[in-house]
Amino acid sequence: MKKEEPIYKRRIADDFNDGKELLQNLENNITMFGSARTAQSDQHAILAQKLAYNLAQKGINIISGGGKGIMEAANRGAYKSNNAESIGLSIKLPFEDSSNPYTTRNLMFNYFFSRKYMLVKYSRACVVFPGGFGTLDEMFEVLTLTQTGKMAGGFKVYLVGVEYWKYLVKFIKKSLYPTGMINKEDIDLITLTDDISLIEKDISALLNKDFIEEEIDKLIK
Numbered sequence: 001m002k003k004e005e006p007i008y009k010r011r012i013a014d015d016f017n018d019g020k021e022l023l024q025n026l027e028n029n030i031t032m033f034g035s036a037r038t039a040q041s042d043q044h045a046i047l048a049q050k051l052a053y054n055l056a057q058k059g060i061n062i063i064s065g066g067g068k069g070i071m072e073a074a075n076r077g078a079y080k081s082n083n084a085e086s087i088g089l090s091i092k093l094p095f096e097d098s099s100n101p102y103t104t105r106n107l108m109f110n111y112f113f114s115r116k117y118m119l120v121k122y123s124r125a126c127v128v129f130p131g132g133f134g135t136l137d138e139m140f141e142v143l144t145l146t147q148t149g150k151m152a153g154g155f156k157v158y159l160v161g162v163e164y165w166k167y168l169v170k171f172i173k174k175s176l177y178p179t180g181m182i183n184k185e186d187i188d189l190i191t192l193t194d195d196i197s198l199i200e201k202d203i204s205a206l207l208n209k210d211f212i213e214e215e216i217d218k219l220i221k
Contacts, residue, residue: 015114019089022107023122026085028207029061031119033138034070034129044129044161045073051127051160051196052077056084058204063123065115065138066090066099066106070129075102091115116141125156125203130164147186154206158199159192166192 023029032052038045052062052074062078064071066088078086079102088103091112099106109115120126120142128139139159145151159165169192176182193199 011110012114015109015111016118018107019109019114019118019121022105023063023087023118026061026087026122028059028084029063029087029123030055030203031063031123031126032070032074032129033065033119033126033131033135034074035131035135036065036067036069036071037132038069038073038130040073040076044164045070047160047194047196048073048127048129049077049080051199052086053081054196054200055203056081056086059084060203060207061085061087063087063089063119065119066103068100070131072100072102075100078102079104089115089119120145120151124152124154124206125158127158127160127199130161143186143189146189147182154209156202156206157190158202159190160194160196160199162192162194 032048034044034048040046040049048070054077056062056078061084062074064074064087066075067090071088075086075088078084086102086104088099088106089109090099090106091109099108107118109118116138119138126139126142128135139157142151142155142157146155146157159169169190172182172190173187177184177187191199191202
């Protein structure tokens with residue numbers, strides 16, 4: 001066990017250091033989550049590709065888990081645009097191919113926890129499409145980080161797939177909130193919609209606001 005510990009620590013350090021090197025010089029990033037099992041012909045994959053393409057056309061970089069399904073659709077859209085980076089942060093898995101060919105920057109992670117951190121560390125919003133345990137894990141971690149002030153101010157979380165997510169949102173509103181497990185403002189962290197044009201406009205406005213504030217800060221300094 002003691003012999004394995006230095007290797008374990010080195011792999012963790014590699015995940016964080018390599019992730020930082022890959023992403024730290026990029027601005028205007030958003031992250032897209034969703035199932036690796038979703039077919040490219042599925043309506044949600046089509047929406048993911050379209051949204052990623054539209055955002056990339058505006059110079060907004062797309063970060064995904066780098067795998068198949070929704071992740072591939074998101075990367076495909078950004079890659080097709082050729083106007084922004086299409087980033088895939090993959091993970092080594094023994095039971096499936098966890099990468100897709102539609103990335104301009106990519107990194108293979110050793111551990112889920114370091115990958116999850118890097119998926120949103122440099123992002124200003126995340127869009128969550130239907131998915132399973134992995135997608136839920138990513139979504140709730142982002143919500144927790146946002147709730148506790150660990151994400152950048154104004155960080156946005158969108159759920160696409162009203163029919164898919166509505167019972168989860170109902171649980172949050174009818175169980176978590178009434179019992180005092182969360183506050184009213186925590187519910188407002190989530191935007192549930194199938195309107196990707198709304199998401200596109202919202203994210204564009206958010207990033208434009210960031211740019212204006214940065215320019216004002218430069219003038220003040």
